[in-house]
Amino acid sequence: MRIVAFLKKTFLENLREWKVLILTLVFAPAFVYMMFGYFEAASPAYRLLYVNHDGAAGATAGAAPADVSSEVAGLLAAWEGARHPDGKPVFVVTEVTDVPAAEAEVRARDADLLVEIPSGFSQALRDFAVGAGSDAGASPPPARLVNHADETSVRGAMAMALSDYTAFTYAGVLTQAASPLDVTLASLGSERQLSDFDLYVPALLVLALIMTLFTAATSLVKEVDRGTMMRLMLSRLRTWEFLAAITVNQVLIGLIALGLTYLAALSVGYRSDGSVAMVLLVGAVTTLGVAAIAVVTAALLRSMFELLTVGTFPFFILMFFSEVMFPLPRVRVAELAGHVLYANDVLPPTLGVRALNRVLNYGGGLSDVGFELVVMLLLTAGYFALGTWLFRRRHMRT
Amino acid sequence: MTDTRPSPVGASAVAATQPDASAAGGRDCVLRATDLVKRYGDLVAVDGLSIEVRRGEILGFLGPNGAGKTTTLKMMSGLLAPDAGSVEIDGRPVRAGALHGSASVGVAPQEIVIWDSLTCLEQLQFAGMMYDMPAAAARERATYLLEVFGLEGKARKLGKTLSGGMQRRLNIALGLVHEPEILFLDEPQAGLDPQSRVLVREYLRSLRGRMTIVVTTHDMEEADKLSDRVCVIDHGRLLVMGTVAEVKGRLGGGELFEITVDADVTEALLPFLHRLRPTCTLSADGSTLSLASTQPAEAVAEVLREVAGRGLLLVNLRARGATLEDVFIDLTGRKLRE
Ligand SMILES: Nc1ncnc2c1ncn2[C@@H]1O[C@H](COP(=O)(O)OP(=O)(O)OP(=O)(O)O)[C@@H](O)[C@H]1O
Numbered sequence: 001m002r003i004v005a006f007l008k009k010t011f012l013e014n015l016r017e018w019k020v021l022i023l024t025l026v027f028a029p030a031f032v033y034m035m036f037g038y039f040e041a042a043s044p045a046y047r048l049l050y051v052n053h054d055g056a057a058g059a060t061a062g063a064a065p066a067d068v069s070s071e072v073a074g075l076l077a078a079w080e081g082a083r084h085p086d087g088k089p090v091f092v093v094t095e096v097t098d099v100p101a102a103e104a105e106v107r108a109r110d111a112d113l114l115v116e117i118p119s120g121f122s123q124a125l126r127d128f129a130v131g132a133g134s135d136a137g138a139s140p141p142p143a144r145l146v147n148h149a150d151e152t153s154v155r156g157a158m159a160m161a162l163s164d165y166t167a168f169t170y171a172g173v174l175t176q177a178a179s180p181l182d183v184t185l186a187s188l189g190s191e192r193q194l195s196d197f198d199l200y201v202p203a204l205l206v207l208a209l210i211m212t213l214f215t216a217a218t219s220l221v222k223e224v225d226r227g228t229m230m231r232l233m234l235s236r237l238r239t240w241e242f243l244a245a246i247t248v249n250q251v252l253i254g255l256i257a258l259g260l261t262y263l264a265a266l267s268v269g270y271r272s273d274g275s276v277a278m279v280l281l282v283g284a285v286t287t288l289g290v291a292a293i294a295v296v297t298a299a300l301l302r303s304m305f306e307l308l309t310v311g312t313f314p315f316f317i318l319m320f321f322s323e324v325m326f327p328l329p330r331v332r333v334a335e336l337a338g339h340v341l342y343a344n345d346v347l348p349p350t351l352g353v354r355a356l357n358r359v360l361n362y363g364g365g366l367s368d369v370g371f372e373l374v375v376m377l378l379l380t381a382g383y384f385a386l387g388t389w390l391f392r393r394r395h396m397r398t
Numbered sequence: 399m400t401d402t403r404p405s406p407v408g409a410s411a412v413a414a415t416q417p418d419a420s421a422a423g424g425r426d427c428v429l430r431a432t433d434l435v436k437r438y439g440d441l442v443a444v445d446g447l448s449i450e451v452r453r454g455e456i457l458g459f460l461g462p463n464g465a466g467k468t469t470t471l472k473m474m475s476g477l478l479a480p481d482a483g484s485v486e487i488d489g490r491p492v493r494a495g496a497l498h499g500s501a502s503v504g505v506a507p508q509e510i511v512i513w514d515s516l517t518c519l520e521q522l523q524f525a526g527m528m529y530d531m532p533a534a535a536a537r538e539r540a541t542y543l544l545e546v547f548g549l550e551g552k553a554r555k556l557g558k559t560l561s562g563g564m565q566r567r568l569n570i571a572l573g574l575v576h577e578p579e580i581l582f583l584d585e586p587q588a589g590l591d592p593q594s595r596v597l598v599r600e601y602l603r604s605l606r607g608r609m610t611i612v613v614t615t616h617d618m619e620e621a622d623k624l625s626d627r628v629c630v631i632d633h634g635r636l637l638v639m640g641t642v643a644e645v646k647g648r649l650g651g652g653e654l655f656e657i658t659v660d661a662d663v664t665e666a667l668l669p670f671l672h673r674l675r676p677t678c679t680l681s682a683d684g685s686t687l688s689l690a691s692t693q694p695a696e697a698v699a700e701v702l703r704e705v706a707g708r709g710l711l712l713v714n715l716r717a718r719g720a721t722l723e724d725v726f727i728d729l730t731g732r733k734l735r736e
C-alpha cells in the first residue's frame with residue numbers, strides 16, 4: 001500500500017511540475033520531425049564537379065561549341081542516372097570551367113569530387129571500341145579521367161569510388177570490352193528498403209527514454225533538496241519501496257514518451273516490421289536502465305540546481321555514448337555466447353538502440369534480442385545496487 | 399552590560415545533570431537519552447547530554463542559539479546518529495539513518511518541510527499512509543488536523559501556495575498525522591501570529607497526558623505557559639532540568655528585587671558589591687540592578703547601604719517573581735552567541 005501511495009504521489013507531482021514532464025514527453029517526438037525534415041532536405045547525393053577538355057570531336061556539324069561528344073554525354077548520363085537503393089540519386093553533377101576554383105570547393109568540402117575529362121577522351125574511347133573489335137595485337141591506350149579529390153574525406157573517397165565504378169561500367173558497355181572481373185552483391189540489407197531515417201528511428205525512441213533521466217532524478221533529488229527525505233526516513237517507507245515507486249512511475253512515463261515518439265515516426269511515413277509488444281518490452285527494460293542511472297545521478301546531487309547543471313553531464317554521456325546522436329567507432333571488449341560486447345554497451349541505452357533496431361527494422365523477436373535484454377537487466381541491477389548504496393550513504397544519514 | 403553569575407550551577411538541588419532518580423523513577427520514563435555526543439569537526443555540538451522524558455509530559459527544551467537543541471532532537475528522533483551515547487524509546491534503542499523508522503515518533507522540524515506540489519489534504523493523507531494508515535483513515539485524520547490547525551479552507555491548495563505561517567502549521571500537523579507517542583517540535587511557534595500561537599498552544603496542551611511532547615522555543619513566556627518541565631542546555635551540556643516552578647525557584651527562591659538608582663549601576667554600584675557574590679545573583683541593566691538571593695532581606699539592606707554610602711539616589715525598589723527568562727539569562731549569560 002505504501003508503494004502505491006508513493007507511486008500516486010510521485011505521479012501527481014510529475015503532473016503538477018508539468019514543465020519537466022512536457023519537456024520529457026515532447027523532446028524526442030520533436031526530434032523525430034526535425035530529423036525527418038533534415039534527412040529529407042539534406043541530399044545525401046555526392047556533389048560531383050566536372051571540367052570538360054574533350055574537344056567535342058564527334059560533335060555534329062553546326063552544333064554549338066559547348067556541345068559535347070556522345071561519349072561524354074553518355075558518361076554524364078551514367079553519373080546522373082546512378083541511384084541509391086532507396087531510389088535517390090547518387091550524384092548531383094555540375095559542370096565547371098575554373099579548375100582552381102573548383103579545387104578550392106573540393107578542399108573546403110563544399111563539393112566531393114572534381115573529375116577532369118582530358119582532351120581526346122572521346123577519341124580514345126572510340127579507338128578502343130574499334131581496337132577491341134579487331135584482331136590486332138596491341139590494344140590502343142585507354143581513355144583517361146583525372147580525379148581531383150581529398151581522399152582523406154570519407155565522402156570524397158566514397159564519391160570517387162562510386163564515380164569510378166559508374167564510369168568503368170559505362171565504358172565497358174560502350175566499348176563492349178570484356179571485363180576480367182565480375183562482382184555481384186549478396187544483399188544483407190533488410191527486405192524492406194531502409195532509408196537513413198528508418199535506421200535512425202530506434203535511436204530516437206531510445207532518446208525519448210533517456211529523457212526520463214530528468215523526471216526520475218527530479219523525483220529523487222526533490223525530496224533531498226526540500227528536506228522531505230527526513231519525513232520519509234521517519235516513516236515506515238522502506239528504501240526499496242521508495243526507489244521502486246519512483247522507477248515504476250518512470251517506466252510509465254518512459255513508455256508514454258516512447259509511444260508518442262513512435263506515433264511521430266509513423267506520422268512521417270515510418271513503417272516497421274516489429275511487434276508492438278516487443279517494442280514495449282525493449283522500451284521498458286531500457287527505461288529501467290535509465291532509471292537506475294538516475295538513482296546513481298541523484299545520489300551524487302543535493303539540489304535541483306545541481307541537477308539542472310551538473311546533472312546534464314550523465315544526460316549528455318548517455319546521449320553521445322549510446323550512439324543516439326551519431327554512430328561511434330566500436331571498441332570491442334568481450335565476446336559472450338557468440339555476441340560481441342562493445343565498450344559503450346556499459347550504458348544500457350546502447351543495447352536498447354541495438355535491440356530496437358533489430359525489432360523495428362528487421363522484425364526481430366524475443367530470441368533475436370534476448371541477449372541484449374539479459375545484459376541490460378544485469379547492468380540495471382548493477383546500477384541500482386550502486387545507486388541505492390550511494391543514495392543511502394549520502395542522503396539518508398543526516 | 400555586565401553578567402554576574404554565582405557559583406557553577408551543579409551545586410543546586412534542581413540542577414539535575416544526573417536525572418532526578420526519585421522523580422523519573424516514580425513516573426514512567428518514555429525516552430532516555432544517555433551521554434549523547436555529537437561532533438562537527440572540532441565543534442562539540444552536543445557534549446555528553448543525558449535526559450529522561452516522562453510519559454505524557456510537555457518538556458520545554460531551552461537554550462541559546464547553537465546550544466545544540468536541534469542536534470539533540472535529531473538524535474532523539476532517530477534522524478541523526480550520535481557519535482557516542484544512546485537513545486531508548488520505551489526501552490528500545492533508536493537506530494538512526496534508515497528508512498522505516500519508528501512509528502512512535504513524530505517530528506516538526508525547525509525549518510519548514512512540506513511537499514510543495516501536493517495539496518494540504520493530499521500530503522497529510524500521504525504522510526499517514528506512509529505509516530500504514532488505511533487511505534480512508536488517513537484522510538479522516540488529515541481532515542481533522544486541517545481543522546485543528548485552521549487550514550480547512552486550504553485543504554485543496556498546494557503546499558507552496560500557503561503563507562509562511564500556514565506552512566508552519568502544516569509542518570506541525572505533518573508530524574502529528576500518525577498519532578505518535580512522542581512528538582518533537584523544533585520552534586513550532588516561530589513565525590506564527592498571536593492567534594496561531596494560541597491555537598497551537600491550546601492544541602498541544604489538549605494532548606497533555608496522551609502524547610509526550612518535547613518542544614524547543616526561544617520564547618520563555620511560551621515555555622512557561624506550555625511546559626510541565628523545562629530543561630536548559632548550553633554548549634551541548636545540560637544546565638538545569640525540572641518543573642517550571644523548580645527552575646524559577648533557583649533564583650532567590652523565585653523572588654527577584656529590582657533596585658533602580660540615578661546612575662549606571664555597572665560602574666557606580668556593581669564593583670562594590672562583591673561581598674554579596676557568594677550568596678546572590680546580581681545583574682545590571684542600565685540603571686537597574688536585579689538581585690536574587692537566598693537571604694534577600696540582608697542582601698537588599700546591604701545594597702541600599704552601598705547606594706546611600708556612594709551618594710546615589712534610590713529611584714525605585716520593587717520585588718517581582720522570577721521568570722524563566724531571568725533564569726535563562728542567569729544560566730547562559732547575556733553575551734550573544736556567534
Ligand atoms: N550539519 C552541521 N555541520 C556543522 N555544524 C553543525 C551542523 N549542524 C549543527 N552544527 C553546529 O552545531 C551547533 C548546534 O547546532 P543546533 O542546530 O543544534 O543548535 P540549536 O540549539 O538548535 O540552535 P538554534 O536555536 O539557533 O536553532 C551549532 O554550533 C551549529 O553550528
Ligand SMILES: [Mg+2]
Binds near residue numbers: 467468469508584
Ligand atoms: Mg535549532
